[in-house]
Amino acid sequence: MALAQLEEGLKKLGLGADDRVLPLLSRYIKEIELFNPAYGLVKVKDRGELIVKHIFDSLAPVSLIRRLLSEKSSSERPWQIADVGSGAGLPGIPLAICIRDAEFTLIERTGRRAGFLRDAVAVLELTNIRVEEAEMETVARLGERHFDVAVTRAFKSLDDALTGKLFALLKQGGVIAAYKGRRQVIEEEMNRLLEFAGKASGEILWECIPVAVPFLDEERHLVLLRYL
Secondary structure (H helix, E strand, O other), X not given: OHHHHHHHHHHHOOOOOOOOHHHHHHHHHHHHHHHHHHHOOOOOOOHHHHHHHHHHHHHOOHHHHHHHXXXXXXXXXXXXXXXXXXXXXXXXXXXHHHOOOEEXXXXXXXXXXXXXXXXXXXXXXXXXXXXXXOOHHHHHHHOOOOXXXXXXXXXXOXXXXXHHHHHOOEEEEEEEEXXXXXXXXXXXXXXXXXXXXXXXXXXXXXXXXXXXXOOOOOOOEEEEEEEO
């Protein structure tokens, strides 16, 4: 039943035409299930919940992220995307499976989870992913990579400290793409953030876009932030 649900959900997301996506996601799900008891990667009761609340949720805004990348000059390809606080590789690994013309860096500070990410990337033979076992501040200080997009999911509130660290990872004109839930909570976060930015003589433009997660009856949004 879970495999049929995965296949149907991918069709709903417009991802069913690529015959490489389904087997790769199926293998990735098995890797999570194999290591989850020891590593505590995700909290789920069964495979169906894993597929809906984590795989589909990660992929729900894939068309929006592709749109962001299309705004960049083609001369800048391959596009660089950072998955900050990647954990089990969510959303970075599902996105990398579906967006082959971008390079992903999974930033994870915890050694065991970073080890899982390296193993999963090797098993799936995903050549457009690298794993960075470090704090995001360390990655920003190294200055080796400046990203077009920084994605975060199931992470902290978007306060001034976190947002500043995320912007430090980005190229000029780069975008933060934060996976979020209810609109009311998002607006409260943004009001606090914009108040601080105003005092600091900065200007942050933000956009809150609803996304539909197949088989999930919960409010979900992608919040896009740009710093001017």
